[in-house]
Amino acid sequence: MHHQNRKKLPIHFGTGIVASLLVTALFMAMRLAPTEQSMGPVQRILYIHVSVAWSGLLGFALMGVCAMLYLFHRNLAWDQWSQAANEVGWLCSSLTLLTGSFWAHAAWGTWWTWDPRLTSSLLLWALYTGCLIVRGSIHESHLRARITSSLAILGLLDLPLVIMATRWFRGMHPVAPEMEPMMLLTLLWNLVGFSLFFGLLLTRRRRQLQAEGLLGELELEALAGRKSSLNNRVPSLFPDGGLR
Amino acid sequence: MLTKFYWMVTKDLVSEFRARQAWPAMLMLGVLVSFLFSTQLEGSAEQRSSLAGMLIWLAIYFAGVLAQHRTFAMEQEEGCWDALRMYPVDTSWIYLAKFTVNFLALAALQAVVLSLFVIFSNVPMLDHPLRILTIAGLGNLGLTSVSTLLGGVWAVNRQGPSMLAFLTLPLAIPVLLGASEATRMTLGHESGPLWWRWLGLLVVFAIVFVAAGIVLFELLIEE
Numbered sequence: 001m002h003h004q005n006r007k008k009l010p011i012h013f014g015t016g017i018v019a020s021l022l023v024t025a026l027f028m029a030m031r032l033a034p035t036e037q038s039m040g041p042v043q044r045i046l047y048i049h050v051s052v053a054w055s056g057l058l059g060f061a062l063m064g065v066c067a068m069l070y071l072f073h074r075n076l077a078w079d080q081w082s083q084a085a086n087e088v089g090w091l092c093s094s095l096t097l098l099t100g101s102f103w104a105h106a107a108w109g110t111w112w113t114w115d116p117r118l119t120s121s122l123l124l125w126a127l128y129t130g131c132l133i134v135r136g137s138i139h140e141s142h143l144r145a146r147i148t149s150s151l152a153i154l155g156l157l158d159l160p161l162v163i164m165a166t167r168w169f170r171g172m173h174p175v176a177p178e179m180e181p182m183m184l185l186t187l188l189w190n191l192v193g194f195s196l197f198f199g200l201l202l203t204r205r206r207r208q209l210q211a212e213g214l215l216g217e218l219e220l221e222a223l224a225g226r227k228s229s230l231n232n233r234v235p236s237l238f239p240d241g242g243l244r
Numbered sequence: 245m246l247t248k249f250y251w252m253v254t255k256d257l258v259s260e261f262r263a264r265q266a267w268p269a270m271l272m273l274g275v276l277v278s279f280l281f282s283t284q285l286e287g288s289a290e291q292r293s294s295l296a297g298m299l300i301w302l303a304i305y306f307a308g309v310l311a312q313h314r315t316f317a318m319e320q321e322e323g324c325w326d327a328l329r330m331y332p333v334d335t336s337w338i339y340l341a342k343f344t345v346n347f348l349a350l351a352a353l354q355a356v357v358l359s360l361f362v363i364f365s366n367v368p369m370l371d372h373p374l375r376i377l378t379i380a381g382l383g384n385l386g387l388t389s390v391s392t393l394l395g396g397v398w399a400v401n402r403q404g405p406s407m408l409a410f411l412t413l414p415l416a417i418p419v420l421l422g423a424s425e426a427t428r429m430t431l432g433h434e435s436g437p438l439w440w441r442w443l444g445l446l447v448v449f450a451i452v453f454v455a456a457g458i459v460l461f462e463l464l465i466e467e
Binding site for chain 1: 390393397400401410411413414415417418421422425441442445448449452453456460463464466
């Protein structure tokens with residue numbers, strides 16, 4: 001029991017650090033950062049909006065890189081990382097659109113405008129969603145990994161061109177506005193906090209997918225009536241010996 | 245190798261000529277969409293030109309790209325897919341043959357759509373024929389590269405064809421924006437660095453996605 005708890009300690013320690021960073025970041029955003037003069041308190045949404053937008057882009061890049069690594073090594077672990085990045089990135093991308101809409105409504109008086117940055121964010125969300133839908137429609141693991149990896153690489157190649165094309169139009173979205181030092185510190189703190197939170201969600205989700213994969217293999221072996229060759233791999237995945 | 249490529253392209257063109265499965269429906273849809281869009285083009289010559297660029301490319305996209313996904317579907321339905329894969333030729337040549345057939349189909353559609361816009365909406369398309377042809381060719385290369393590769397995805401995964409339509413638009417947005425902006429500027433007699441920038445985007449997209457198609461198609465269809 002002591003051995004199992006010792007194994008789980010780094011996970012709890014990491015989660016604790018990320019949680020405290022995130023709480024501090026939100027406290028700074030809501031309380032410590034000065035109120036912006038023209039927009040008022042609604043501007044505080046910037047700290048979250050920029051952080052989730054950054055995490056969304058990070059997820060897309062990770063998804064593409066993991067897809068390339070899968071196609072190179074043909075190891076399903078890379079596909080699990082790619083899927084985790086796809087799902088967590090989709091969440092961040094959705095939050096970007098949501099927080100952006102709230103902010104746009106308060107600042108510009110409209111929920112949506114076909115501004116270049118909004119358009120490219122929507123297209124990023126559509127690419128994420130498309131990959132998720134295609135992934136959900138295929139059951140065979142290596143076929144699914146091959147197809148979604150190809151799509152992820154296509155998306156990764158496409159994204160810079162989408163951003164370039166949409167931003168050549170004029171837009172009203174602010175580009176790196178000047179900030180008070182405290183505002184900048186809050187923004188950077190939020191970026192770090194949300195990036196680490198993204199990393200935590202990513203690793204946890206990947207662990208779930210790994211467990212799902214192993215369970216699937218166990219089921220197949222049980223159906224085939226064979227003695228499982230996976231028995232020695234399961235304890236390393238579940239240090240406490242059970243499926244939580 | 246080129247002989248085998250020639251026969252793969254010829255096979256598709258002959259079977260389309262005999263069965264008339266995809267091209268007539270695509271061309272009819274192109275006529276219908278062009279006619280509907282042209283009726284909405286009113287106002288001064290400048291206003292018509294500024295709108296025509298986007299409408300022309302939307303008509304080409306709706307009528308053409310969704311039909312291009314059917315390229316591999318026909319092989320599956322006729323039971324030719326396995327035979328095609330056993331053909332003693334590198335996989336990338338199969339992709340290039342399908343790409344060529346799709347390029348020709350979209351070129352035929354473009355000829356119809358552009359002609360109809362000249363007739364119905366009186367936009368000055370013939371003032372700069374070389375520019376319009378260049379934009380049409382590059383836009384065709386970009387759209388065809390995306391739709392052929394996604395058609396290949398359909399060939400190996402028959403469960404989610406409708407999902408591919410969802411992916412095609414975000415992937416093709418740079419081509420649609422680039423081609424429609426370059427067309428709008430050409431119709432408005434504008435030229436200069438901005439026009440070349442849009443053309444550059446079309447060139448980069450075509451190169452990147454044709455190359456990606458050749459590489460990824462082989463990885464997609466392997467057993």
